[in-house]
Amino acid sequence: xxxxxxxxxxxxxxxxxxxxxxxxxxxxxxxxxxxxxxxxxxxxxxxxxxxxxxxxxxxxxxxxxxxxxxxxxxxxxxxxxxxxxxxxxxxxxxxxxxxxxxxxxxxxxxxxxxxxxxxxxxxxxxxxxxxxxxxxxxxxxxxxxxxxxxxxxxxxxxxxxxxxxxxxxxxxxxxxxxxxxxxxxxxxxxxxxxxxxxxxxxxxxxxxxxxxxxxxxxxxxxxxxxxxxxxxxxxxxxxxxxxxxxxxxxxxxxxxxxxxxxxxxxxxxxxxxxxxxxxxxxxxxxxxxxxxxxxxxxxxxxxxxxxxxxxxxxxxxxxxxxxxxxxxxxxxxxxxxxxxxxxxxxxxxxxxxxxxxxxxxxxxxxxxxxx
Numbered sequence: 001x002x003x004x005x006x007x008x009x010x011x012x013x014x015x016x017x018x019x020x021x022x023x024x025x026x027x028x029x030x031x032x033x034x035x036x037x038x039x040x041x042x043x044x045x046x047x048x049x050x051x052x053x054x055x056x057x058x059x060x061x062x063x064x065x066x067x068x069x070x071x072x073x074x075x076x077x078x079x080x081x082x083x084x085x086x087x088x089x090x091x092x093x094x095x096x097x098x099x100x101x102x103x104x105x106x107x108x109x110x111x112x113x114x115x116x117x118x119x120x121x122x123x124x125x126x127x128x129x130x131x132x133x134x135x136x137x138x139x140x141x142x143x144x145x146x147x148x149x150x151x152x153x154x155x156x157x158x159x160x161x162x163x164x165x166x167x168x169x170x171x172x173x174x175x176x177x178x179x180x181x182x183x184x185x186x187x188x189x190x191x192x193x194x195x196x197x198x199x200x201x202x203x204x205x206x207x208x209x210x211x212x213x214x215x216x217x218x219x220x221x222x223x224x225x226x227x228x229x230x231x232x233x234x235x236x237x238x239x240x241x242x243x244x245x246x247x248x249x250x251x252x253x254x255x256x257x258x259x260x261x262x263x264x265x266x267x268x269x270x271x272x273x274x275x276x277x278x279x280x281x282x283x284x285x286x287x288x289x290x291x292x293x294x295x296x297x298x299x300x301x302x303x304x305x306x307x308x309x310x311x312x313x314x315x316x317x318x319x320x321x322x323x324x325x326x327x328x329x330x331x332x333x334x335x336x337x338x339x340x341x342x343x344x345x346x347x348x349x350x351x352x353x354x355x356x357x358x359x360x361x362x363x364x365x366x367x368x369x370x371x
């Protein structure tokens with residue numbers, strides 16, 4: 001008889017192999033350090049009494065055939081303390097995908113004692129399971145945004161993710177983009193390059209900041225929303241440390257944005273290397289300042305030689321992104337579930353902070369290779 005039970009330390013080698021095959025889609029041997037990281041992420045650093053623990057699905061023959069990885073996140077709704085559980089990894093072996101193993105895992109996760117359940121990586125199939133179980137998709141949190149600076153290099157960078165040989169086209173891409181870059185007027189310059197962002201740069205100061213400094217800025221921006229994270233110092237330090245380790249994405253850039261008065265109006269974290277597509281982990285902005293912060297991010301990334309950048313939307317950023325020739329696509333959805341309908345309504349109205357550092361993408365699972 002199949003069963004669902006909490007993850008145990010003895011399961012980690014099998015779960016790591018499943019990660020390597022199913023989520024990372026690698027045919028190479030599982031890195032030796034991956035089981036240890038999964039233990040730290042899903043066992044040592046997660047409070048299984050405040051919310052759902054990570055769960056495994058055990059098939060009739062005793063094999064672990066499915067897994068749902070859960071991290072815990074303390075939050076607040078105004079002055080009320082909440083326990084949130086984040087579903088970061090839901091996977092089932094190929095030979096078990098038709099027996100509802102995934103749906104059973106998700107149902108068991110949502111039945112946990114947590115006040116809120118989230119995922120920001122729900123595929124179309126998984127999102128459908130969430131809604132069947134009375135979860136809600138959050139459209140304004142579910143869009144990836146893309147800004148292209150160097151169109152030919154951007155195309156090459158995207159192609160080499162699937163066909164590594166495409167990297168041989170990088171020198172030609174640089175030359176073509178350099179020629180295209182001479183066209184600095186009209187609609188072309190608005191779609192490609194820093195465009196209008198450069199014009200506003202002189203009014204703001206962008207400064208590098210370390211992980212601790214960035215962590216010290218978070219409450220200033222997140223606590224303005226009705227539902228927001230309530231990290232303790234230890235857990236936030238761990239998140240910032242993991243969020244800095246993404247070798248696959250390139251160098252990390254952490255910056256604050258200050259007005260002429262010296263007041264910090266925003267901040268951002270992104271990763272990238274010249275000629276590649278940068279990954280934006282977090283953008284923070286005070287009310288009414290999102291456009292300026294986005295312009296500074298665009299200008300900074302373009303100046304670093306990136307072909308383009310992509311990140312995840314927040315409702316507070318969407319309006320400012322309009323008119324900046326940013327492309328929006330839906331790859332995975334952000335979903336929420338709660339027994340308290342008022343909490344769900346807060347997120348549906350854009351009054352909750354989620355995605356990025358308050359989500360799943362801070363972990364080393366996204367962007368690190370565990371060598």
